[in-house]
Amino acid sequence: xxxxxxxxxxxxxxxxxxxxxxxxxxxxxxxxxxxxxxxxxxxxxxxxxxxxxxxxxxxxxxxxxxxxxxxxxxxxxxxxxxxxxxxxxxxxxxxxxxxxxxxxxxxxxxxxxxxxxxxxxxxxxxxxxxxxxxxxxxxxxxxxxxxxxxxxxxxxxxxxxxxxxxxxxxxxxxxxxxxxxxxxxxxxxxxxxxxxxxxxxxxxxxxxxxxxxxxxxxxxxxxxxxxxxxxxxxxxxxxxxxxxxxxxxxxxxxxxxxxxxxxxxxxxxxxxxxxxxxxxxxxxxxxxxxxxxxxxxxxxxxxxxxxxxxxxxxxxxxxxxxxxxxxxxxxxxxxxxxxxxxxxxxxxxxxxxxxxxxxxxxxxxxxxxxxxxxxxxxxxxxxxxxxxxxxxxxxxxxxxxxxxxxxxxxxxxxxxxxxxxxxxxxxxxxxxxxxxxxxxxxxxxxxxxxxxxxxxxxxxxxxxxx
Numbered sequence: 251x252x253x254x255x256x257x258x259x260x261x262x263x264x265x266x267x268x269x270x271x272x273x274x275x276x277x278x279x280x281x282x283x284x285x286x287x288x289x290x291x292x293x294x295x296x297x298x299x300x301x302x303x304x305x306x307x308x309x310x311x312x313x314x315x316x317x318x319x320x321x322x323x324x325x326x327x328x329x330x331x332x333x334x335x336x337x338x339x340x341x342x343x344x345x346x347x348x349x350x351x352x353x354x355x356x357x358x359x360x361x362x363x364x365x366x367x368x369x370x371x372x373x374x375x376x377x378x379x380x381x382x383x384x385x386x387x388x389x390x391x392x393x394x395x396x397x398x399x400x401x402x403x404x405x406x407x408x409x410x411x412x413x414x415x416x417x418x419x420x421x422x423x424x425x426x427x428x429x430x431x432x433x434x435x436x437x438x439x440x441x442x443x444x445x446x447x448x449x450x451x452x453x454x455x456x457x458x459x460x461x462x463x464x465x466x467x468x469x470x471x472x473x474x475x476x477x478x479x480x481x482x483x484x485x486x487x488x489x490x491x492x493x494x495x496x497x498x499x500x501x502x503x504x505x506x507x508x509x510x511x512x513x514x515x516x517x518x519x520x521x522x523x524x525x526x527x528x529x530x531x532x533x534x535x536x537x538x539x540x541x542x543x544x545x546x547x548x549x550x551x552x553x554x555x556x557x558x559x560x561x562x563x564x565x566x567x568x569x570x571x572x573x574x575x576x577x578x579x580x581x582x583x584x585x586x587x588x589x590x591x592x593x594x595x596x597x598x599x600x601x602x603x604x605x606x607x608x609x610x611x612x613x614x615x616x617x618x619x620x621x622x623x624x625x626x627x628x629x630x631x632x633x634x635x636x637x638x639x640x641x642x643x644x645x646x647x648x649x650x651x652x653x654x655x656x657x658x659x660x661x662x663x664x665x666x667x668x669x670x671x672x673x674x675x676x677x678x679x680x681x682x683x684x685x686x687x688x689x690x691x692x693x694x695x696x697x698x699x700x701x702x703x704x705x706x707x708x709x710x711x712x713x714x715x716x
Contacts, residue, residue: 266712267294267295269347271346277699281337298350302350307346318551319547319552337445364549377543380497389557493507509626512675555575569592590667601658602673621636638671672697
């Protein structure tokens with residue numbers, strides 16, 4: 251919307267805020283949410299405004315626009331957070347500029363390649379529903395969260411010999427284009443291999459003009475040698491597509507392409523919350539009446555749902571509960587921020603947790619995570635579910651039978667009555683599926699490390715006018 255240093259159709263100078271964003275980790279990081287507050291931006295430029303803005307990387311005249319959105323999370327009618335997603339190689343630093351025009355009065359917004367959604371569907375008997383392009387969650391009135399995996403649409407396969415063409419450093423080849431077009435998939439001229447999810451195994455192809463994304467996954471064939479030994483050989487490159495945003499499909503359970511990943515009758519489900527009574531070690535559901543819900547954001551980059559229980563009666567003591575859930579595009583996780591106005595009674599805490607899948611579970615209290623691996627409720631596709639609690643929260647897991655359906659995590663809010671945690675589910679039948687327990691454990695470790703080590707953000711001095 252704003253490019254270089256002029257508004258479309260005008261010659262006036264526009265304002266700019268420059269910053270550097272550094273990945274301090276020795277691992278690449280994809281689709282990192284970068285969140286900047288209005289207070290931070292106005293501390294740099296007091297006239298900063300969300301009325302008309304854009305976010306770009308690089309330096310003029312080779313700037314590249316990044317989809318971004320401004321959200322009003324404190325519900326005062328004015329945007330207070332700027333959010334965008336960024337890819338960073340290991341140790342990489344990128345320069346980002348926020349261009350804006352403080353003279354514009356009307357708010358200009360533009361959704362590019364919408365990747366999230368939040369909505370309220372009374373027909374689903376739920377508080378709200380939210381999704382990214384990878385996963386969906388249903389928020390139940392008792393505090394439970396129900397996760398839904400999204401089936402990938404298999405398009406076609408080609409010989410693995412074409413793997414050498416899948417190089418992000420080179421343009422999309424005519425041979426690859428022929429395979430797509432011979433399967434009735436029309437591509438624009440703006441097609442690129444943007445990133446490698448797993449080296450030598452998974453790739454992402456983006457058609458920028460048509461706003462379509464395709465996923466390529468390598469499969470292996472097995473053959474038996476003359477000595478009777480089985481070995482893997484290169485098989486095929488399987489091309490698939492995500493079903494994308496599809497919350498409405500939940501309204502028709504007979505035809506939906508989404509698969510429920512945890513039991514809907516569970517009190518917590520997949521990362522929901524309940525009240526925990528310490529003495530009896532029992533969970534108490536959230537009150538089903540007297541609450542209200544806000545859709546704080548329903549944007550291309552992230553969606554945010556907030557549930558408020560203004561008068562929560564906890565054993566005769568009244569507290570205010572605010573539960574805010576965030577979901578980001580191109581990411582399989584959902585993040586929960588809980589705020590309790592006033593201390594909990596001493597014999598109570600907050601309980602959350604994840605399903606105990608058939609493949610078992612592992613926990614690491616020091617790093618603050620617990621995960622479970624197995625198959626989906628149908629017993630057909632692989633499924634890994636994890637919960638990560640950042641350092642600083644008093645947490646402990648409750649001892650349980652190996653046959654328990656739930657792996658509970660008990661959380662104590664900090665002195666301000668706040669706590670937060672992240673939950674994600676990766677389903678083998680979806681686009682981002684992981685096939686082995688070892689690969690899932692490695693993904694969890696990378697996610698935990700990245701969560702505990704945010705990118706380093708530094709505001710840069712203003713450029714001298716030429």
